Amino acid sequence: MDGRPVLVCTEYEDATADLVIAELNRRRVPVLRFDPGCDFPAPGVLTARLGSGEGWGGWLTVGERKADLSAVRALYHRRPSPYSADDGEQEARFAAQENRRGLGGVLGALPGCLYLSHPQAIARAEYKPAQLSAALRAGLRVPATLITNDPVEAETFCAAQPAVYKPLHAGAYEVAGEPAGIWAAPVGAGEVDGAVRHSAHLFQARVPKVADVRAVVVGEQVFSARITAPPGVVDWRTEYRNLTYGPSVCPDGTRQALGRFLAAFGLDFGAFDFAVTADGGWWFLECNPNGQWAWLEEAAGLPITTAIADLLENGASRHD
Incomplete structure (x- = not known):
């Protein structure tokens, strides 16, 4: 791959990344798109060497495309799949962690590379909880918030003002075998029950x-x-x-x-x-x-x- 490439780490179906890649192609900026969780260890091949230079060098090869690790100008960390391995429960866990720390660690330590944004920062x-406290310190207005697994505290909070419940993580969720989302929703004090004890819940004053x-x-x-x-x-x-x-x-x-x-x-x-x-x-x-x-x-x-x-x-x- 001639010139300083941009690495784009994302899943196969990502229309947002497609827009950026098309624009980089129009500008004749070399791009290597791959999904670390799916493309490694096959068809991806990593050969990274650390010597006396400025940092990691070597090559990342995915199919017929090859990028010089020492020449990467930027890494666009969009939405890659989690690292996984094939068969064998214990072996799969071990391999996935080795891949995350090996390939992921090298990609997070490239010399002279811009990260949009760095995977560890993301x-x-x-x-x-870190976001909300950082927003307050930055000077943004933040609604009153309670995170608890205590039904009594949750009921008291929701009785004091109009409130909403929000998930702490927008992970995969299914209802009757179909993908579903858990959205922010209003919650009254009378709706709070013992199920709150089963996990941390985020309640917030309704703006x-x-x-x-x-x-x-x-x-x-x-x-x-x-x-x-x-x-x-x-x-x-x-x-x-x-x-x-x-x-x-x-x-x-x-x-x-x-x-x-x-x-x-x-x-x-x-x-x-x-x-x-x-x-x-x-x-x-x-x-x-x-x-x-x-x-x-x-x-x-x-x-x-x-x-x-x-x-x-x-x-x-x-x-x-």
Whole structure:
């Protein structure tokens, strides 16, 4: 692969990554796309050597494509599959951990490489308790929040104000064998029961919002889209067919706070969700360090693909 390549780590079906790869191809930037969890140890082959130079060198080969590890300009860590192995329960666990720490460790230690964002930074930022406290420290408005497995505490919290329940992790979930989502939903004190004891639960004061905003931060740029759902909808993701979109201007104070938030985690990308109140206040709900944005680009006229491709092509980061 001639020139300094961009590595794109993501699952096979990723329309968001497809947009960025197409733009890099248009610019004639070499790209090696692969899914570490599926493409390694076959068809992927890693040969990484550490000598007296600046760091890891060698090659990553996937099929007929080959990248010089010492020349990688950027790694776009999108949504790769988890590391896994073939047969044998104990052997599979061992191999998966060796792959994660071997291939994953090398990819996380490439010399002179921009990370969008670094896999370890993304992993740290996926914990909502850490996000909420970081948002407060950055100067963002955060609704009152309770995390508990105590039904009495949960009932007391939900009786004190209108409240919602939110999952702490948006993992895979099925109902009757079909994929399903667990969304934020209103919860009253009378709905709290002993099932709360079975796991940690996140309860939050319900913001009296008039709209939502998804703010996508790419490097130093902020792209904001106002999302309007039907009245009474708590989580706009349950109403995709009934949403309207438009560009929104991020307030200066919020823009600066977003930069502080990302810097605290060492990220160069974040998809932030805010609830907007009638007085124009932006209330922080969460940040997805690998959040979706492709559908907003056309709906709200936001040039996010260009911004990401610029960052990957230039290979320079404020966290270098």
